[in-house]
Structures are given as C-alpha cells and as structure tokens.
Ligand code: NAP
C-alpha cells in the first residue's frame with residue numbers, strides 16, 4: 414500500500430512513475446512507517462501547471478478570503494496535532510514533545526499570516542508635481558517553488574507557504590523525501606481547509622530528480638529553499654540564470670560565549686538544550702561553547718552533570734531527551750566527524766559512540782558528545798555537524814571569544830551569557846550572526862520576527878514575520894496624474 418502521493422490541482426495524484434520509497438523509523442529501522450510514490454520531472458511540470466492555472470483567481474481574491482483559508486488550516490492543524498506529531502516522530506525521530514510543539518508552531522504561523530491579508534502593502538510618496546498620486550504596491554510573484562529539509566518537516570514548509578499564499582502566490586512544495594509522509598499528511602490538512610484547487614501542490618521525490626525541473630520551469634517565478642549549503646549554491650546559480658528570485662536558508666556553526674559573571678547554571682541548561690535537543694539536528698543548534706576566563710573546569714562540570722542525565726531513546730517514549738539521528742547516513746556522518754575530531758587532537762570528554770544500550774537496536778543513535786581542547790582550525794570548530802556534539806573552546810577575553818565565534822564561514826545564530834551590560838552590548842555589536850541572543854539559547858526563533866543568517870548561512874534575504882513580504886512579493890511603483 415502506498416501512503417503518500419502527490420497532491421496536484423486539489424487532489425491526490427499518482428505520479429507518472431512506478432518507483433516507491435519506504436520510509437523507515439530511525440528509532441527502529443525494521444519498522445516501515447510508510448511508502449511514498451516518487452515523482453519524475455513530468456509530475457513536477459503538472460504541479461507547476463496546476464499552480465499557474467490557479468494563480469489569477471487566487472491573486473485577485475480578497476485578502477480576508479485568503480486569510481480565512483489559512484486560519485481554517487491552523488485550526489485543523491491544532492485539532493490533528495497529536496496525529497501529525499506522532500507521524501513526525503516516527504518518520505524523522507525527534508521527540509513527541511518537540512514534534513507536537515512544532516505542529517502547534519505551524520498553526521501559530523498560519524494564524525499570524527492569516528491576518529496579513531488586511532495589513533498595509535505599500536506606501537504613498539509625495540510626488541514632485543505636488544498633486545499626482547504616487548504610491549507603491551506589493552504584488553505576488555506568481556508560482557513559487559518551495560524546497561524544504563527533513564529537520565522541521567511541518568514548521569519550515571509552513572513558514573514559507575503561509576506568507577507565499579497570503580500575499581497571493583500559488584505554490585509547489587518539494588519536501589525532503591525522508592519526511593515525505595509528514596508532508597503528505599500536512600496536505601490532508603490543507604485540503605480539508607479548502608484551498609481552491611491548484612493553489613497548494615505537493616510533489617514527492619528526490620531533489621536531484623525534481624529540483625531542476627521546478628527551478629527551470631518557465632512558469633516558476635521564485636524558489637525558496639532551506640537545506641545544505643552545497644544544494645543551496647546550485648539552486649542560486651540555476652535561479653539566477655533564469656533571472657528569477659531565490660531565497661536560501663542554509664547551515665550554521667553556532668557559538669555560545671560564557672562569561673565569568675554569567676548565571677552558569679542557566680547557561681549550562683541552555684547550552685545543553687541548544688546542542689542536544691533534536692539530536693543537534695537544528696540549523697540553529699549550539700555547536701561550540703567558548704568559555705572566557707577562569708570558569709572552564711567549573712562550567713565543563715556543569716555540562717557533564719547535565720549530559721549524564723540525558724536519556725537517548727525512542728522519541729515516542731516520555732523519558733527521552735533526544736531521539737535517533739534522522740537517517741543512517743546522518744548517524745555515520747556524525748560518527749565520522751567525531752573520529753576526525755579525535756584524530757585532529759581534540760580531547761573527547763564523554764560520548765563519541767553509539768550508546769551502549771542501543772548497540773544492538775536498529776536505531777540511529779549517537780551519544781551526547783563533548784570535546785574540549787578544540788582550536789579554531791579544527792573541523793570541530795568549523796564544520797556543521799548536525800548531531801549531538803558540542804565543542805568546548807577557551808578564550809582569555811571577550812574580544813578573543815568573539816573573534817573565535819566569528820571564525821567560520823557561517824553566520825546563523827550566536828549567544829552570550831553574561832550579567833554585564835557592556836559585555837552584552839559589545840557582543841551584539843561585533844558578532845557576525847543573523848540571530849543574536851543575550852542570555853538565550855542559540856536555537857529557537859520567534860515567527861513574528863525576521864529569521865535568517867549572515868555570511869554563507871543565507872542568501873541575505875529574511876523569512877518569517879513581515880520580512881517575508883520582501884521575498885514573496887514584487888514592488889510596483891504607480892503614478893496617477895489627474
Ligand atoms: P539538503 O540535502 O540540502 O536537502 C534539502 C532539500 O533540498 C530536500 O528537499 C532535498 O531533497 C532537496 N535537494 C537535494 N538536492 C537537490 C538539488 N540538486 N536541487 C534541488 N533540491 C535538492 O539538506 P538536508 O540534508 O535535508 O538538511 C540539512 C541541512 O539543512 C543542514 O545543512 C541545515 O543546516 C540546513 N537547515 C537550515 C535551516 C535554516 O533555516 N537555515 C533550517 C533547517 C535546516 P531530497 O532530500 O528529497 O533529495
């Protein structure tokens with residue numbers, strides 16, 4: 414039985430290929446969570462055609478009408494949150510608590526944007542002749558392709574979709590294949606909410622098979638992508654060859670600086686939570702902690718105490734702190750990073766392997782892993798690991814710590830823990846990160862505020878909040894003389 418198929422033009426639709434992928438539970442690879450029928454280029458074309466056909470009436474629908482459908486989707490998502498969360502956990506492994514919070518975050522995002530159809534979408538500008546009417550207006554792009562990763566399979570599609578739709582675009586979503594069942598269930602919700610046929614479309618299948626078909630399609634006017642830097646760069650090249658808009662949210666190497674005067678207990682809580690929750694598979698996960706001054710031994714002890722209390726296991730079990738890595742490839746990549754760290758001379762303080770009690774299970778687990786004696790050139794300080802691995806670094810001064818934090822090609826999120834206002838403000842001034850926290854976790858974003866990274870973490874556009882309007886609309890300048 415096939416559990417997930419495309420959704421095109423308002424109905425579920427078998428793809429034009431016979432190929433099927435089985436998604437297995439990363440907590441137990443023997444369990445098949447469901448099967449996806451995967452698509453070929455001609456399916457992507459059908460989805461774009463459907464979105465294109467739906468665009469004229471969706472763009473001219475009144476804002477409150479579009480908002481009403483978004484709001485309905487939010488309420489259905491809330492009603493079905495347990496069902497969606499359970500599937501999400503079984504498909505990609507994060508804990509049920511985090512999965513449920515993600516689904517409810519998705520509903521909140523839809524609610525936030527549902528009102529956006531009634532807010533100002535332009536400005537009036539004084540004309541040079543003193544009497545004509547000169548104003549700007551935001552207009553939708555048209556058909557937009559959304560390409561998303563597996564780590565937030567509900568929230569990321571929705572934080573792209575909700576603004577795209579409320580501003581009058583129609584969309585084709587290409588989710589990560591290994592979160593395709595969750596995406597398909599999300600589309601049941603969107604169907605039930607009553608989006609007109611063709612406004613929202615789903616194509617399932619690998620990015621290498623479908624990505625170019627979407628980006629190169631003459632009816633596609635924009636592409637919004639979240640995922641790895643390598644794929645993001647390819648998308649940018651292709652999109653710019655066609656001269657269409659693109660938006661990329663990519664990797665991070667997120668640092669926390671801990672000052673001597675900080676509330677160390679609180680700082681340790683949030684460093685561990687930022688590094689380990691979701692098995693470290695967040696783009697904003699804490700990946701290196703830079704300890705300033707004489708508190709190193711004390712702070713490492715606080716981290717170790719917390720790590721020893723972490724229970725790694727199946728995300729469906731209530732006691733689990735974090736679950737498996739999403740795939741066996743992901744598990745292997747993380748274990749390789751750990752070996753490389755050891756080989757380069759970092760000191761392994763704890764973890765580093767598959768947990769003892771999981772070595773005979775078929776789950777893709779990795780122990781909470783802590784290194785110290787990590788220096789700036791080591792891969793532990795440079796590469797995005799996307800696993801439960803934390804590197805401890807040392808600095809004499811705040812100045813040195815900020816320099817170490819910034820020594821990476823990424824610039825997504827960063828935090829400082831201090832009670833000293835001056836230190837906090839110097840950090841805010843100098844840190845090269847799009848998301849800056851003082852006494853807060855590097856992970857965790859507010860959907861009503863702009864989100865995105867500096868340097869190679871993004872294409873320098875912003876998602877979420879009202880900032881999403883920048884990407885999902887064009888500006889027209891209108892002059893009316895009378
Ligand atoms: P990925 O391999 O880049 O995949 C992301 C999406 O792109 C998937 O839907 C994938 O499809 C698709 N894709 C793959 N090759 C493609 C191609 N040639 N053309 C078009 N699309 C293609 O990333 P991932 O491994 O799923 O996710 C982890 C990465 O995402 C990490 O680097 C993480 O930092 C980043 N991330 C960033 C943010 C942020 O907001 N900054 C948030 C979450 C994650 P298939 O996988 O189905 O082939």
Ligand code: MG
Nearest residue numbers: 589640641644
């Ligand atoms: Mg990938």
